[in-house]
Amino acid sequence: MAKKGALLPGSAELLVLSLLGEGEMYGYQISEELRRRSDETFVMRAGTLYPILHGLEQQGRVESFEKEGDTPGRPRRYYRITRAGRAALEERRQEWRRLSAAVNAVLGEAFARAPLAEGGRC
Amino acid sequence: MAKKGALLPGSAELLVLSLLGEGEMYGYQISEELRRRSDETFVMRAGTLYPILHGLEQQGRVESFEKEGDTPGRPRRYYRITRAGRAALEERRQEWRRLSAAVNAVLGEAFARAPLAEGGRC
DNA sequence: ACTAATATATAGATAATCTATATAAAAAGC
DNA sequence: GCTTTTTATATAGATTATCTATATATTAGT
Numbered sequence: 001m002a003k004k005g006a007l008l009p010g011s012a013e014l015l016v017l018s019l020l021g022e023g024e025m026y027g028y029q030i031s032e033e034l035r036r037r038s039d040e041t042f043v044m045r046a047g048t049l050y051p052i053l054h055g056l057e058q059q060g061r062v063e064s065f066e067k068e069g070d071t072p073g074r075p076r077r078y079y080r081i082t083r084a085g086r087a088a089l090e091e092r093r094q095e096w097r098r099l100s101a102a103v104n105a106v107l108g109e110a111f112a113r114a115p116l117a118e119g120g121r122c
Numbered sequence: 123m124a125k126k127g128a129l130l131p132g133s134a135e136l137l138v139l140s141l142l143g144e145g146e147m148y149g150y151q152i153s154e155e156l157r158r159r160s161d162e163t164f165v166m167r168a169g170t171l172y173p174i175l176h177g178l179e180q181q182g183r184v185e186s187f188e189k190e191g192d193t194p195g196r197p198r199r200y201y202r203i204t205r206a207g208r209a210a211l212e213e214r215r216q217e218w219r220r221l222s223a224a225v226n227a228v229l230g231e232a233f234a235r236a237p238l239a240e241g242g243r244c
Numbered sequence: 245a246c247t248a249a250t251a252t253a254t255a256g257a258t259a260a261t262c263t264a265t266a267t268a269a270a271a272a273g274c
Numbered sequence: 275g276c277t278t279t280t281t282a283t284a285t286a287g288a289t290t291a292t293c294t295a296t297a298t299a300t301t302a303g304t
Contacts, residue, residue, distance in 0.1 A: 008221040009260065009291075010131040015228050022230075028282050038224035048261060050284055076282070093229065099130040100222050102160035106137050107215065108144075131260075131291065150251050170292060172253055198251070 006043040014096055015042065016052055017081065017089040020062060026076040027053060053079055061085035128165040136218055137164065138174055139203065139211040142184060148198040149175060175201055183207035 007015075019030055031049050034042050056062045062079045081089070129137075141152055153171050156164050178184045184201045203211070 007261070008132060008225055011225055012261075015225065018229050026282080027284095032281095034228060037228045037230075039227065041220060041224035042228070045262075046283070047263070047265095047285080051261090054284090096225065096229070098163060100225070102163035103130055103133055103137065103218065103222070105161065106156060106159045106164070107140050107218070108159075129292070134292075148251080149253095154250095167293075168252070169254080169294070169296095173292090176253090 006041075006045075007048070008042075011096070012044065012048060012052055013056065014089075014092040015044070016049070016056065017061065017085060017092065020079055020081040021086065021089050024078050024080040026067075026078050028076075030079075056085065059084075059088075061088050128163075128167075129170070130164075133218070134166065134170060134174055135178065136211075136214040137166070138171070138178070139183065139207060139214065142201055142203040143208065143211050146200050146202040148189075148200050150198075152201075178207065181206075181210075183210050 015034060016030060019025060019033055025033065027046070027049055030053075031044050031046070034044050053062065053064070057064055057079070060082060062081055062085050064077050064079045066075050066077050137156060138152060141147060141155055147155065149168070149171055152175075153166050153168070156166050175184065175186070179186055179201070182204060184203055184207050186199050186201045188197050188199050
């Protein structure tokens with residue numbers, strides 16, 4: 001693993017895109033939501049998150065805008081997934097399924113994931 | 123992901139230890155077995171594998187020996203997991219379960235893995 | 245003879261993630 | 275009133291896992 005990091009290496013962009021796939025969010029909200037949903041397992045710090053968001057924006061996978069006025073405190077920069085971002089998300093999602101299934105296959109563990117399209121009940 | 127790599131980043135040591143947990147093997151055999159079991163998904167090249175094996179040996183998690191005589195061709199260096207290696211394997215295995223479950227939780231996909239110890243039949 | 249497959253090994257490049265640091269405003273505690 | 279914590283965004287630099295490239299050597303197939 002990348003040091004003793006709090007993330008599963010390689011999954012950072014997938015996780016961020018996945019959350020944004022459900023609706024626009026600002027940076028801090030993303031990291032909190034990630035922490036909550038993963039049951040404290042993923043603690044993506046600012047130094048990891050913001051470079052990822054900036055990178056995704058440069059690649060045209062998300063777009064950002066500041067929401068002024070109504071929100072108190074420091075102005076928040078919201079991020080919204082683009083059409084290209086959705087395509088990238090779907091690709092990464094499939095890649096994740098493929099790779100995690102392959103790890104499980106090597107570990108020789110009972111299959112986890114219901115094969116999605118094939119007939120196995122279970 | 124680490125470049126466009128053929129591995130799921132962070133999983134290399136787990137995969138190697140896991141195979142060695144089933145019996146002693148030599149390097150080339152490990153990479154072939156990995157390729158086979160993962161259905162061509164994981165292609166761990168020599169430049170990745172051998173540094174990992176040497177590292178594991180330095181940490182006392184595997185021990186190696188050359189088998190001479192009976193095998194034709196270049197002599198093979200076999201690797202065997204140690205007691206400490208088994209402990210490390212179990213740790214990494216659990217870590218993998220924890221992290222992959224957390225990714226799936228964030229992705230919001232139906233749960234995959236039968237909870238292993240909790241009452242689910244399946 | 246030449247090529248491909250088997251077999252091990254190391255050096256250097258690349259990139260993902262982490263730590264540390266900086267800034268700033270609001271809320272909460274004392 | 276003052277301090278600390280939480281919210282909020284951002285960048286620079288360090289670390290390290292993995293990849294590519296390269297080197298060497300033997301055997302099998304064409």
